[in-house]
Amino acid sequence: MASSVSPTPLLKDQLDIVIPTIRNLDFLEMWRPFFQPYHLIIVQDGDPSKKINVPEGFDYELYNRNDINRILGPKASCISFKDSACRCFGYMVSKKKYIYTIDDDCFVAKDPSGKEINALQQHIKNLLSPSTPYFFNTLYDPYAEGADFVRGYPFSLREGAPTAVSHGLWLNIPDYDAPTQLVKPLERNTRYVDAVMTIPKGTLFPMCGMNLAFDRELIGPAMYFGLMGDGQPIGRYDDMWAGWCTKVICDHLGLGVKTGLPYIWHSKASNPFVNLKKEYKGIFWQEDLIPFFQSVSLPKDCTSVQKCYIELSKQVKEKLGKVDDYFNKLADAMVTWIEAWDELNPSAAKSDAALPNGPAK
Numbered sequence: 001m002a003s004s005v006s007p008t009p010l011l012k013d014q015l016d017i018v019i020p021t022i023r024n025l026d027f028l029e030m031w032r033p034f035f036q037p038y039h040l041i042i043v044q045d046g047d048p049s050k051k052i053n054v055p056e057g058f059d060y061e062l063y064n065r066n067d068i069n070r071i072l073g074p075k076a077s078c079i080s081f082k083d084s085a086c087r088c089f090g091y092m093v094s095k096k097k098y099i100y101t102i103d104d105d106c107f108v109a110k111d112p113s114g115k116e117i118n119a120l121q122q123h124i125k126n127l128l129s130p131s132t133p134y135f136f137n138t139l140y141d142p143y144a145e146g147a148d149f150v151r152g153y154p155f156s157l158r159e160g161a162p163t164a165v166s167h168g169l170w171l172n173i174p175d176y177d178a179p180t181q182l183v184k185p186l187e188r189n190t191r192y193v194d195a196v197m198t199i200p201k202g203t204l205f206p207m208c209g210m211n212l213a214f215d216r217e218l219i220g221p222a223m224y225f226g227l228m229g230d231g232q233p234i235g236r237y238d239d240m241w242a243g244w245c246t247k248v249i250c251d252h253l254g255l256g257v258k259t260g261l262p263y264i265w266h267s268k269a270s271n272p273f274v275n276l277k278k279e280y281k282g283i284f285w286q287e288d289l290i291p292f293f294q295s296v297s298l299p300k301d302c303t304s305v306q307k308c309y310i311e312l313s314k315q316v317k318e319k320l321g322k323v324d325d326y327f328n329k330l331a332d333a334m335v336t337w338i339e340a341w342d343e344l345n346p347s348a349a350k351s352d353a354a355l356p357n358g359p360a361k
Ligand SMILES: O=c1ccn([C@@H]2O[C@H](COP(=O)(O)OP(=O)(O)O[C@H]3O[C@@H](CO)[C@H](O)[C@H]3O)[C@@H](O)[C@H]2O)c(=O)[nH]1
Pocket: 019, 020, 021, 022, 023, 044, 045, 046, 081, 082, 083, 084, 085, 086, 102, 103, 104, 105, 175, 207, 208, 209, 210, 229, 235, 236, 237, 238, 239, 268, 269, 270
C-alpha cells in the first residue's frame, strides 16, 4: 500500500537552493514565504565586478567567477562561463543532501484553483517518495494522495526505487527550442496537468534546469552541466547533457527520475535568435547523441556515480569524439568535474551507491 498522507518535511537544513544569475534577484520577493527558511547558493555569472543585490532576510553564499577560479584553480576550466550551466558549481560546493535549482525569471505559479504553488514542497514530496521505473502505473504516481497501484501492477515492484531527480514544469513561457520559439512566438503554456510520473527505465528525456530538484547524495556527481557558453560551440544544452548522463546512470544504479508537478511561472522568453545561434550545433549533434545514450551500457563494477561518470566519459571520447572534437574536450571536462567534485566532497568520494543495480532479477 502506498504511504498514507503525512505532512511534507521542510528539510530546511538538508536542502540548498542554487540560483545562476546575471540579473538582480528581486524574484526572490515572490518566493520569500517558501524560500526564506533555506540556504541559497547564488552563482553569479558574467562580470564578477558587477554587484548582485540579494534581498534582505535570505541566508546565502554568493560565488562569482573569481571565486570559482580561486576555489577550483585550473579545474575551474570545467565550469562554463556566460551560460546558465555555471549553476553546477553550486551543486559541487553545497554540503546538503538535496538541491533545488531555479532560474531568476521563474515565479510562483497558481494551480487551477488559484492557489499559489509551493514548488519546493512538491519537489520534496517527489524526492521523498519512491519512483516506479520498472513498470508504468496508469494512475501515475501511486504514492500521491488519492492514488495507488492499479490492478495488474506486480506486488514485487510496489516498493519502487529511490527517487534521485524531480523535474518540474513551467506555465506561461514553455522551454521550447529556438526553432519552435521562432514559429510560435506567442504560444504560452496554459495547461496545468495534475500529474507526477516516473520516466521509465531505458527512456531518455529532455531535462530542463529551470525548475529542478535532485538528491545530491544519490546522483549529484552526474549533474555536470557541461562545457557551454563563452569559448564553446554550443549553448542551451547544459541541462540536456546533464539529464542524459543522469538518466543512464540512474537506470544503471536502480534510481528513479520523476517529471510533472510542480509548475513554476516562467516569465521571460529569451531571444530566439540568440538561442538559435547557441543551439544549432546541438540540434544537429543530438541526432547522434541520443542513439549514443540509448546504447550506453555501464559495467556491473560501476557501483558509484563517480565510477559510472568516468566510464561514461571514456565512452563519450571513444564514440562521440569522432562526431566533433568538442566531445573530446567535454569528455576531459567530465573527468575534471569528478576530480573537482571529489576534492570538494572527500567523504562522499569513497562511498559506493548503497543500492541494488535495479530490481531483483
Ligand atoms: O549567460 C547567462 C545567461 C543566463 N544566466 C542565468 O541562467 C538562468 C536562465 O537564463 P534565461 O532565463 O535568460 O534563459 P532561458 O532560455 O529561459 O533558460 C532556460 O533555458 C535553458 C538554458 O540552458 C535552461 O534550461 C533554462 O535556464 C537565469 O537565472 C539567468 O540569470 C546565466 O547565469 N548566465
